Amino acid sequence: MSIKSTSNDSPSFAEVYTAQRQAKARNEFLERVDFLIDWRPIRTFINKKLNKTAQAKGEATYDGVLMFKILLLEVWYNLSDRAVEERINDSISFGKFLGIDMEHVSPDHSTICRFRNALVEKELWDKLLSMINKQLKKHGIMEIKRGVLVDASIVDSPFSPDGSIRIEVADDREDHRSEEEKIKEQKYMATRCSGKPGVDKEGRWVKKGGKFRFGYKKHIATTDEGLIEGVITTSANVSDTREFVPLIDKIKLPKGVEVLADKGYTSKGNSEHLRQSELTDKIMKKAKRGQALSEEEKEFNRLISKTRSKVERTFGSIRRWFKGGRCRYKGLLKTHGQNILESICHNIKRAPTLIIQLAADTK
Numbered sequence: 001m002s003i004k005s006t007s008n009d010s011p012s013f014a015e016v017y018t019a020q021r022q023a024k025a026r027n028e029f030l031e032r033v034d035f036l037i038d039w040r041p042i043r044t045f046i047n048k049k050l051n052k053t054a055q056a057k058g059e060a061t062y063d064g065v066l067m068f069k070i071l072l073l074e075v076w077y078n079l080s081d082r083a084v085e086e087r088i089n090d091s092i093s094f095g096k097f098l099g100i101d102m103e104h105v106s107p108d109h110s111t112i113c114r115f116r117n118a119l120v121e122k123e124l125w126d127k128l129l130s131m132i133n134k135q136l137k138k139h140g141i142m143e144i145k146r147g148v149l150v151d152a153s154i155v156d157s158p159f160s161p162d163g164s165i166r167i168e169v170a171d172d173r174e175d176h177r178s179e180e181e182k183i184k185e186q187k188y189m190a191t192r193c194s195g196k197p198g199v200d201k202e203g204r205w206v207k208k209g210g211k212f213r214f215g216y217k218k219h220i221a222t223t224d225e226g227l228i229e230g231v232i233t234t235s236a237n238v239s240d241t242r243e244f245v246p247l248i249d250k251i252k253l254p255k256g257v258e259v260l261a262d263k264g265y266t267s268k269g270n271s272e273h274l275r276q277s278e279l280t281d282k283i284m285k286k287a288k289r290g291q292a293l294s295e296e297e298k299e300f301n302r303l304i305s306k307t308r309s310k311v312e313r314t315f316g317s318i319r320r321w322f323k324g325g326r327c328r329y330k331g332l333l334k335t336h337g338q339n340i341l342e343s344i345c346h347n348i349k350r351a352p353t354l355i356i357q358l359a360a361d362t363k
Contacts, residue, residue, distance in 0.1 A: 027093035029076075032352050034097065037135050039065045045131065050118050062107050067115040068128070069098050070107070075322050075345040081109035120333050125340035126231075126250075132344050133229065141354045142227055142347070147258025147282060149222045149311040150247060150265060152240045154208065155233075155335060157215035157327040159200035161192035165212055170237035172208035173264040185237075200330040204235035215327055218339045219243040221251050224307060225354060226314040228343040233336035244270045248277070258282045260308045263301070284308075318342050321349065 046064025073094060074084045088094045088106035100106065107115075119125055136142045154172070167188045168181040177185075185204070193201045203215045219232040219240065230251040232243050244265050253259070255278040263286040274281045284304050285297040293301070318324035324342045327335050 027097065029349075029352075030093060030097040033072075033348055036139060036348065036351055036355075037132065039069075042068060042128070042131060045127070046119075046124070049122055049124055050115075062111065062115070063099075066098055066100070067107065067112065070112055071116055071341055072345055072348070073097070074112075075341055076349065078323055081112045085109045085112065116337065117334075120337045123333075125337045129228070129231070129340050129344055132347065133227075136227070136347060136351050139351065139355050140358050141225070141351060142223060142229075144223055144229075144253070144257055146224045146307075147260050147280070148229060148251065148253065149224065149226070149308050150220070150244065150259060150261040151308070151311040151315070152217050152219040152243070153315045153325065154206065154213050154236055155216045155218055155325055155327055155339065156213055157200050157203045157330075157335075159198060159203065159327070159330055160205075160214035161189070161196070161199050163192070165205060167205075169205045169207045169212060170239070172206050174239045174241065175237060200327070202235060202330070202332045203327075204237040206236040216332065216335045219247050220311070220314070220343070221247050222311050222314055224310065225350075226310040226317075227347045227350060227354075228314065231336070231339050231343055233332060233339050235332065240264050241267050241270065245273045248273065248279070253277070253279055256280060260304050262305075262308060314346065317350075318346050321346070 043063065043065040046068060050064060051061045070084055070088070073079065073087075074081070077084075077087070079087060085106045085108055088098065088100065095101065098106075119128070133142050167185045168177050169185075170177055175182075189201070189204070193199045200215075205212055205214050206217070207213075213236060215236050217234050217236045217238060217240075219234065221229045223229060230247060232247050232250065234243060241264065244261070244267075248259060258280040259274055260282040261284065263284040265283050266286040270283060271281050274283075282304055284301045285293055287293045315325070322342055322345060328338055329335060
């Protein structure tokens, strides 16, 4: 903000009034975020990747951190592109967080949408999560103290085909369908989506708890404090077991780290991959047909379950804080971008509490 005084000796009424409003409009959470995160590497990365493309198309270019922060605000405060534009123009605390003074207005909603889509098209989301996590590690959190927790959750899409389901649908944990049934599903979806622009052509049905759900699935790995290290997004009918190895390889764990997961991930292939990667197998035991678990195996499962429950808290927090678990956009890549953005917002939101706990533990 730069409103000039009417004299050289005293501030104008507008300056005094605005300064008073700024003092009253403090947003402690957003101030803590600016303290936690060094935005300079984020700015360099985004501007380098996107500005040349925008200029080539003749579009107005905005600072990468400004636009990225707007997307964070949308998730933290559950705002649409139009709503966040209005809120920025009306909110002193938002303007301060974004570095926009009262003489300037917010980028319009269409610009915000194009920026988010550009991050998707350039496949920058995973790198942004990694960069933010690196910032948090400087504060002593995001460290893998004992191990990582692996789990998956369905992201429901409101853009499902209308009408009854006339195909064999995959179960949530494992897809036991034949190849013929999978081909029938592909043809069925192609027919149902044909000529219907409102349907998400990449979403799929899955059966969980006797109910049919349509959309995608996010597979995540978290620290033992529930902070998200990595995300893979698939259609909802992809089994959890199949994505275990790609997810473990994606987050590049140091040797010896424990990998905790429920019995839905039990397989010889997953255990063998952990052994070859020199990681500690903490996947819960699953009873074999005609062979019950031993008491030792049951106790092993109970111990894993106590720790693994923290990843369930992560899913619950995202649903409660950000109304997550529901697709805002159509398509696999855009949904993956949403999943990553919610993960970034979750990690940053939890960070101050964890830093305070860390300081108390070290006293």
